[in-house]
Amino acid sequence: MTARGLRIWINDQPCHVPAGTTVAAACALHGHGHGLRRSVQGQARSALCGMGVCGECRVHIDGQAHQLSCQRLCQEGMQVHTQAAAQVPPPAPSHRTHPPMAQQGLPWPPQLVVVGAGPAGLAAAEAAAQQGVSVLLLDAAERSGGQVWRAQQGQLPPEAAARLARLQALGVTLWTRTRVVGVLPGRRLRLDHGDAASVLSAPSLVLATGARELLLPFPGWTRPGVHGAGGLQALVKGGWPVRAQAVLVAGAGPLLLASAASLGQAGARVLEIAHETEAADLRRFAGQLLRHHPDVLRQAAALARQLWRVPQRTGWRVLQALGDGDDGPLRAVTLLHRSGRTRTVPCQALAAGWGLVPQTDLAQALGCALSHGPGPQPIRVNDQQASSVPGVWAAGECTGVAGMACALLTGTLAGLAAASALQGTPLAITPEQQHALARQRRYADLVARSFALGPATPARWDDQTLICRCEDVPWGRLKNQADLHSAKLASRCGMGHCQGRLCWSALDGLVPAAPARPARPLLGAMPLSHCLALHDDPVSSADSADSGGAPADPRPQ
Amino acid sequence: MRAPGPSAELAIVGGGVVGCALAYTAAQRGLRVVLFEAAGLASGATGAGMGHLVVLDEDPAECALARASMRCMQAWPGDWWHGHHWPRSAPTGTLWLVETERQQAAALAKQGRLQACDWPAHWLHAAALRAQEPALAHDLLGALWVPQDDVIYGPGMAQALAHQAQQLGAVVRVHSPVQAVHAQGLVLTDGTQVAAQQVVVAAGVHTPHLIPDSPLPIRPRKGLLAIIERYPGWLRHAVVELGYIDSAMGDAPESVAFNLQPRETGQLLLGSTRQFGDTDPAVGPELLARMVRRALRFVPGIGDLQLLRSWAGFRPATPDGRPLIGRLPNGVWVAAGHEGLGLTTAAGTAALCCDLLLGRVPLLDPAPFDPMRFAQDPLQVSA
Numbered sequence: 001m002t003a004r005g006l007r008i009w010i011n012d013q014p015c016h017v018p019a020g021t022t023v024a025a026a027c028a029l030h031g032h033g034h035g036l037r038r039s040v041q042g043q044a045r046s047a048l049c050g051m052g053v054c055g056e057c058r059v060h061i062d063g064q065a066h067q068l069s070c071q072r073l074c075q076e077g078m079q080v081h082t083q084a085a086a087q088v089p090p091p092a093p094s095h096r097t098h099p100p101m102a103q104q105g106l107p108w109p110p111q112l113v114v115v116g117a118g119p120a121g122l123a124a125a126e127a128a129a130q131q132g133v134s135v136l137l138l139d140a141a142e143r144s145g146g147q148v149w150r151a152q153q154g155q156l157p158p159e160a161a162a163r164l165a166r167l168q169a170l171g172v173t174l175w176t177r178t179r180v181v182g183v184l185p186g187r188r189l190r191l192d193h194g195d196a197a198s199v200l201s202a203p204s205l206v207l208a209t210g211a212r213e214l215l216l217p218f219p220g221w222t223r224p225g226v227h228g229a230g231g232l233q234a235l236v237k238g239g240w241p242v243r244a245q246a247v248l249v250a251g252a253g254p255l256l257l258a259s260a261a262s263l264g265q266a267g268a269r270v271l272e273i274a275h276e277t278e279a280a281d282l283r284r285f286a287g288q289l290l291r292h293h294p295d296v297l298r299q300a301a302a303l304a305r306q307l308w309r310v311p312q313r314t315g316w317r318v319l320q321a322l323g324d325g326d327d328g329p330l331r332a333v334t335l336l337h338r339s340g341r342t343r344t345v346p347c348q349a350l351a352a353g354w355g356l357v358p359q360t361d362l363a364q365a366l367g368c369a370l371s372h373g374p375g376p377q378p379i380r381v382n383d384q385q386a387s388s389v390p391g392v393w394a395a396g397e398c399t400g401v402a403g404m405a406c407a408l409l410t411g412t413l414a415g416l417a418a419a420s421a422l423q424g425t426p427l428a429i430t431p432e433q434q435h436a437l438a439r440q441r442r443y444a445d446l447v448a449r450s451f452a453l454g455p456a457t458p459a460r461w462d463d464q465t466l467i468c469r470c471e472d473v474p475w476g477r478l479k480n481q482a483d484l485h486s487a488k489l490a491s492r493c494g495m496g497h498c499q500g501r502l503c504w505s506a507l508d509g510l511v512p513a514a515p516a517r518p519a520r521p522l523l524g525a526m527p528l529s530h531c532l533a534l535h536d537d538p539v540s541s542a543d544s545a546d547s548g549g550a551p552a553d554p555r556p557q
Numbered sequence: 558m559r560a561p562g563p564s565a566e567l568a569i570v571g572g573g574v575v576g577c578a579l580a581y582t583a584a585q586r587g588l589r590v591v592l593f594e595a596a597g598l599a600s601g602a603t604g605a606g607m608g609h610l611v612v613l614d615e616d617p618a619e620c621a622l623a624r625a626s627m628r629c630m631q632a633w634p635g636d637w638w639h640g641h642h643w644p645r646s647a648p649t650g651t652l653w654l655v656e657t658e659r660q661q662a663a664a665l666a667k668q669g670r671l672q673a674c675d676w677p678a679h680w681l682h683a684a685a686l687r688a689q690e691p692a693l694a695h696d697l698l699g700a701l702w703v704p705q706d707d708v709i710y711g712p713g714m715a716q717a718l719a720h721q722a723q724q725l726g727a728v729v730r731v732h733s734p735v736q737a738v739h740a741q742g743l744v745l746t747d748g749t750q751v752a753a754q755q756v757v758v759a760a761g762v763h764t765p766h767l768i769p770d771s772p773l774p775i776r777p778r779k780g781l782l783a784i785i786e787r788y789p790g791w792l793r794h795a796v797v798e799l800g801y802i803d804s805a806m807g808d809a810p811e812s813v814a815f816n817l818q819p820r821e822t823g824q825l826l827l828g829s830t831r832q833f834g835d836t837d838p839a840v841g842p843e844l845l846a847r848m849v850r851r852a853l854r855f856v857p858g859i860g861d862l863q864l865l866r867s868w869a870g871f872r873p874a875t876p877d878g879r880p881l882i883g884r885l886p887n888g889v890w891v892a893a894g895h896e897g898l899g900l901t902t903a904a905g906t907a908a909l910c911c912d913l914l915l916g917r918v919p920l921l922d923p924a925p926f927d928p929m930r931f932a933q934d935p936l937q938v939s940a
Binding site: 040064065066182184185471485486489490492495496497499521522525526527528529530531532534 | 597598599600604712713716731783784785786787788822823827839840842843845846849850852853859860861862863864865866867
């Protein structure tokens with residue numbers, strides 16, 4: 001291992017990668033980007049969402065199957081096998097009768113658990129800690145920062161790094177690579193630390209679980225080379241190569257601009273941004289920004305300067321992703337105008353997204369109510385960020401997609417609200433904070449209205465388009481059923497790795513009579529042995545006094 | 558919703574595998590059939606269960622029913638199943654796992670009974686077992702190998718049967734809950750009256766509520782299941798511990814027995830638990846942990862595999878473990894209470910029930926399945 005790089009093994013070949021590279025990016029850097037895994041029907045698949053939801057980037061790591069390569073950083077000596085390569089021998093049974101478990105318990109129970117270390121979670125943890133509350137901050141990723149402050153080649157953006165330093169000074173404990181995979185009775189959280197399990201009591205919680213990208217099916221969308229817009233941006237930050245590649249950005253929503261700018265900075269040749277949104281709606285949006293949200297307009301203007309060379313066209317919808325056969329890499333994208341005209345853009349990568357969907361699985365498992373309305377709904381909170389369940393607050397994009405400034409504001413407010421509830425003191429929100437919150441919420445409404453999507457069918461997909469990518473279920477097997485729920489039961493749509501996160505979001509709100517995705521007790525895949533973790537062991541305060549210094553990390557090192 | 562047509566000859570309440578098998582069998586015999594299902598097809602135990610087609614030999618009557626049922630299924634045309642995951646090129650078979658010499662003796666007795674009803678079974682000693690199934694723990698004495706048992710996808714089977722029934726003229730009405738039944742017809746919850754020459758209730762755990770004036774001792778028996786990600790080739794056969802039989806046939810308030818099968822999709826389905834008295838559909842973490850611990854004893858490597866989801870279903874259970882098939886004194890027919898053997902015995906149940914309905918010589922002795930067999934023993938009824 002050199003000072004700057006690591007050596008890992010991909011399909012039994014040695015590969016050198018810079019530190020801070022994700023396993024997915026390492027595979028792409030060494031020619032495996034167009035086939036990380038094989039689908040149920042044997043198609044080559046590659047990374048799509050970039051944030052650990054879609055499961056398309058799954059590879060074998062050190063003999064373990066179904067590892068999300070976009071979520072794992074390369075470690076010296078790692079053995080990676082992609083499934084598009086030769087058959088991987090199954091791992092030998094371990095013959096362990098006692099599966100590994102985290103040492104139970106913390107030296108001190110934290111008063112407040114914050115789930116999610118993006119802007120909202122970091123702000124909430126800081127606000128609560130400043131009031132003297134002991135805080136444990138959890139994040140599923142290997143580095144904190146969430147989506148918008150994602151580390152680039154191992155380096156966090158300066159504002160995120162500064163916040164983390166302040167949190168450390170305040171004594172906040174941060175556990176990364178820790179997923180909440182379930183809720184046990186008595187408001188205990190089942191945690192997955194990757195190779196260990198634990199259970200944690202969380203009588204007071206702030207949920208800052210963010211949002212994921214809405215990815216809509218279209219013919220050819222399973223082809224390697226097709227990514228989400230935020231998805232490719234996230235992959236590139238992990239080292240995915242796009243330098244000198246022709247990239248088309250398409251879909252709907254303000255994220256397209258940020259993605260295009262990011263990709264351009266990474267050396268991609270961004271051919272154009274094809275907005276589904278009509279020009280009139282975009283102009284109206286810009287007009288509203290000018291009048292009511294000059295701060296956002298300034299950010300947009302900065303992006304526009306970075307994108308001045310990139311053509312932007314409106315009213316164009318992605319029709320099809322083209323390439324050789326069913327699973328050959330992307331060669332071109334056909335776009336459809338509402339007038340019926342089509343055109344085909346040759347390209348090597350497509351970054352396509354349609355906005356953001358709040359991530360509410362954990363909130364629903366805790367019993368929190370969601371807002372009402374068609375389509376995926378955020379967690380319902382009052383004007384003090386309290387959810388419908390006592391002791392549970394929520395902040396940021398999971399309470400409504402409204403951008404980073406709103407996430408920071410609502411995070412701070414949630415942290416203060418939780419602290420004042422824990423300490424029995426009244427919550428004081430300044431008038432300035434109230435005005436700022438109200439303005440941010442108006443911005444969120446404006447975004448939702450301006451970038452609302454047209455109907456899903458029939459223009460978006462045909463009978464052969466796979467709706468469920470995990471189980472390879474085409475639209476033809478779902479449509480024309482009297483009952484979409486029965487159609488799913490019969491076709492196994494939504495019963496694969498992502499447990500319906502992708503396909504349900506696509507159908508919900510766009511297809512009439514699509515039932516809402518049922519809340520699932522298990523929030524994500526986890527090793528079966530983790531089911532054995534049932535109890536958290538509270539440790540007496542006498543022990544914590546003896547240990548001195550910072551509380552010990554209970555996870556095995 | 559269009560108005561019901563002319564009165565049916567047979568109205569079936571319940572769109573699980575038993576109801577759908579009845580619809581198909583009756584339609585095949587020329588009856589005009591209408592089936593009413595409250596939600597979607599297979600939304601009860603049929604959609605929640607393991608789909609194990611397994612001949613259990615401990616009870617001779619149940620064994621006869623299962624054997625007859627498998628014979629019926631083997632006669633169904635193969636091209637039905639296109640898209641419904643069955644049959645595969647070779648049946649999965651069952652391996653009954655043996656830990657002790659006492660269990661080995663029980664397994665050999667089981668082999669005798671299965672061979673006697675023409676269902677092949679072979680003893681595999683430890684080395685042969687390891688060769689057949691490398692994922693198993695190395696300290697097992699051996700296993701009884703029943704090669705013709707199989708695994709099927711329950712909802713697929715129910716849908717295929719319903720589709721074939723419709724091809725033969727049956728009418729299948731989903732999202733049509735039934736309020737009340739009587740000998741000459743039934744009433745839907747929306748008030749629609751449906752006339753029928755005969756009515757069969759095949760509604761699983763809901764059967765007693767539909768026929769409140771008859772004492773039908775069907776109790777929900779909760780079971781947990783867990784589905785594991787795809788690991789093709791990790792497990793080749795359905796593997797079940799021999800103690801499963803005690804769990805299934807007994808009436809302990811709570812029991813766990815190891816049962817693991819490879820789905821055709823490559824995912825692994827892990828069971829099993831049995832509980833009386835708990836009708837909460839939530840998965841109890843303690844019982845799930847017990848189930849996982851039991852699995853680790855038999856397949857030690859399973860702890861590292863990725864769990865996707867766990868859920869609970871409710872088996873319709875009777876005091877003696879046999880279903881109720883036959884006519885009640887009030888003229889209503891019933892075909893329910895199959896516990897964990899609904900898929901295995903649906904075809905045989907449908908054949909037997911139709912034989913009785915049409916006054917033909919039944920394909921096997923119906924007395925063990927008489928729905929009124931508990932009426933003489935009030936203690937059993939109230940159990």
